[in-house]
Amino acid sequence: MTAPEPVLGRRALGRALLARQHLLARTDRTATATIHHLGGLQAQAAPQPPYLGLLARLDGFTPERLSTLIEQRAAVRIALQRGTIHLVTAEDCLTLRPLLQPVLDQGLRTTYGKRLTGLDLDALAAEARELVEEQPRTFQQLGALLAATRPDRDPAALAQAARCLLPLVQVPPRGLWGRGGPAAHTTAESWLGRTLDPAPAVEDLVLRYLAAFGPATAADLKKWSGLGGLAPVVRRLAPRLLTFRDEQGRVLYDLPQAPRPEEDTPAPVRLVAPFDNLLLSHADRTRVLPEEYRARVMTQNGIVLGTLLVDGLVAGSWQLTAEQEVVLRPFTALRRADRQAAEAEAERVLAFAAERGDRGGDGGHGDRDGGRGRNGGGTVRFEAVE
Known part of the structure; x- marks a missing residue:
């Protein structure tokens, strides 16, 4: 009798994704x-x-x-x-x-x-x-x-x-x-000065996806790549892979040696870039993006905002503006430690931007709650929770 595949919950899947994306460390x-x-x-x-x-x-x-x-x-x-x-x-x-x-x-x-x-x-x-x-x-x-x-x-x-x-x-x-x-x-x-690869292997595409985004379903792979017809390829590779189930019973494939941290592994506050593939590469994005926040970071005109990660999940959006300002917009009240960590990450962005004088984004917004910090002439500002 074949043993059932282990079940990986959302937090476990989220921690695995963050580890492979170098967002845990x-x-x-x-x-x-x-x-x-x-x-x-x-x-x-x-x-x-x-x-x-x-x-x-x-x-x-x-x-x-x-x-x-x-x-x-x-x-x-x-x-x-x-x-x-x-x-x-x-x-x-x-x-x-x-x-x-x-x-x-x-x-x-x-x-x-x-x-x-x-x-x-x-x-x-x-x-x-x-x-x-x-x-x-x-x-x-x-x-x-x-x-x-x-x-x-x-x-x-x-x-x-x-x-x-x-x-x-x-x-x-x-x-x-x-x-x-x-x-x-x-x-x-x-x-x-070189020609395109005349015989690229689609199997390599699948394995590389799992290394950076797994564990994942065949539907996830299609969402990331846009390429159809990959389910048979995944099945051919299955003897080389581990299989799991998610909480909905879907089969997840993964590389045997890929990191799968425990679901309670600490996840630091991070500022994820606009349009980052972290949010765009799974059919079920809830491992990092709560469904209730999806419309707040993915707009109807195709814009994907920069996101604030807290405890491994999207908890707000952020923007580097043309005025050398990082605007943080949490979707819920943050604990003091998380607010301080978010401000430190924003200061890191400002220091980075100042190195070449980049004038950044698409303009500033009115100050709602006066929360500010400074770095080399730049400003960190928290907008009040809506």
């Missing part, structure tokens, strides 16, 4: 190693999220460490998981893009399919490649050039078709801390 790993381990960091909003995501996880991290990787072409920004822009290592760009190409194809069909009916996509891709390899171009520029030979077509749809058909990377200064610039694109092959 920061690490001294390199930025490159961390980006690889995480399978990239979502980077659709430039430049803050990847930098703040690494800051939450790494000891001694400075903006230059990531900006240098981007400038030296060791890390790139490209459409990958869920069709969104991610910052990944150069090696992962070449491997992950062909694996996730079906996600881009599906997104193009869903959003622009009718506007591309009858179009010779091979010819479009060849022309677009020539244009962006001649010099990096924004989508507005690329769409206009492609429409010059296709005057009956929508320039925006043509540019998005090129985004899908070609592995387009965003070139610096886009994504550099404290600088920034338009999202201009060229091909990964041209930028990196």
Whole structure:
């Protein structure tokens, strides 16, 4: 008789996730190693999220460490998981893009399919490649050039078709801390001087996901990647994996040697970056995001706010503003120790931002309760609980 799989509750799953995300304890790993381990960091909003995501996880991290990787072409920004822009290592760009190409194809069909009916996509891709390899171009520029030979077509749809058909990377200064610039694109092959992996293994994608986000279901893996048809792959790998059940009876898969801390393991207060994959990589997000707070951090227009973690769970949101201010918005009253820890984390963000004079976010908000701290001219402010 086969023994039943052990059951992992939400707190246990949350602690396992935080341990693998380096959010239980920061690490001294390199930025490159961390980006690889995480399978990239979502980077659709430039430049803050990847930098703040690494800051939450790494000891001694400075903006230059990531900006240098981007400038030296060791890390790139490209459409990958869920069709969104991610910052990944150069090696992962070449491997992950062909694996996730079906996600881009599906997104193009869903959003622009009718506007591309009858179009010779091979010819479009060849022309677009020539244009962006001649010099990096924004989508507005690329769409206009492609429409010059296709005057009956929508320039925006043509540019998005090129985004899908070609592995387009965003070139610096886009994504550099404290600088920034338009999202201009060229091909990964041209930028990196290497070809895409001709035979990437989807099994490796599954194992890497579990290393950074497990224990997880096949549905979780699809939520993270956007890629369908992975359940058979997971089943093929099952002899190499451990299996558990969650409290709803769903089968969870995991790597035998991956960390699974006890559910009462202390979890420090952390400020998680906007758009962080911590919140976007599971079908059931309640291991870190209570359902009652989901709408308060994931807005209807697709914005995912920075989040305040207390005892391993989202307990508020936060923002680094253009006025060098960190605004903390707890969703419930915090204990004194947690409030002090949140302020210390915010001061750490301000010190980080001051190193390159970044002017941060999208503006400040009125002071509601006057709770303040200071660091190098920056301000930490708590907004009153709503």
